[in-house]
Amino acid sequence: MSSSSSSSLYRRLHGLFAQNHKVTVKLKTDNPKTTSLIKSIKPTSKLPPKQQLQTIVDNFKKSSESPEFRSHYGNYLTAIHLLGNNSSAIEDIFDHQKQYPEISNEFFVIRLILLYGTAKMHEQARKLFDEMPNLKCQQTVFSFNVLLEACIRAEKYDTVRELFRDLPEELSVVPDVVSYNTFIKALCKAGSLDYAVSVMDEMENQGIKPDKVTFNTLSKAYNESKKFSEAEDLWLLMQKKNVVADLGSYSFRLRVLVANNKVNEAIELFEEMGKKDIIPNAFCYNMMIKMYVDDRNWEEAKRWYDKMVENGRYPDNVTFEMLISFACDKDNLDFALELCKKAMDSKIHVHDATMQRVVNGLAEHSKLEEEKELGPNHLRDTG
């Protein structure tokens, strides 16, 4: 273990490559009906694309006769992915659902509205929403909120603004905290951060207290636009309003401190989490490690990694990327290799380029070992 000869290094490299090629992607197919749906495109792959689509649509309609099939959200999501951007095919199979009794169940319709959003079909989402009374389906603040969310997924932020302003009055629906949070999210995504913050006051005027989701949504937006001092103010406001911070709130806060290299405050915050029984996740440990990696402080970065493992938080791809690169920088190839092996054992994907650095480093190292073994004469000849 003490001195690694070149031959043992090469054995390790071979092991590394052998495992590296075993990366597989597993398709999520827990439902047998979904599997058959996916399989249905294969036999028809020689057909023109138009007929392939028709096969999927027909297959889906046929499967829809089973209540069991209709109860699985995943089937509808799979259909959307299979049909891609063919909106008329998606509309066709969703319209087909109107003949089944579930269409009078608000939660069933909610799924379809959300899926329309995922497929970026906000107009169809709106149409289905408007049809709810005719379909003998209850229309509450739940479906209103989902319609807003569908428009966000379709990236129609102006539509969210219009709906939020006009619909509640039209339908006598009273917006709740989720409605406001969704509205704020849309404003953040549209870049109207100042307006989004002002909606908090509007909420309170309506007697709705901003909650941790409100603060986390705004905090995320401030983070993304690098407005760290505003994020700081928001954190203070959150304490002032006695909104209890959760793991997400602490994570955003930690990110701000690390971005500004406030080492002591970051450590303090991390300890505060422990006192409040909030268990730091891999992200929190990654932030601490990143802080020291940026500082080029190998000892502390390694110490936080050890702490992460001791506390049973599994290192993820980000942990490995950061530490393997840093270990290579520090010429600590044994540790780099150890991390590579650990990543592969845990089936965590590390970029080829990062792996390559380790392999190159080891190859270089073993060449030097060989040259040492060959003696100083050889070195003199080449140098």
Added chain:
DNA sequence: CTAGGGTTAG
């Protein structure tokens, strides 16, 4: 998976 927030590195 019967509505809303969840970040890093490359």
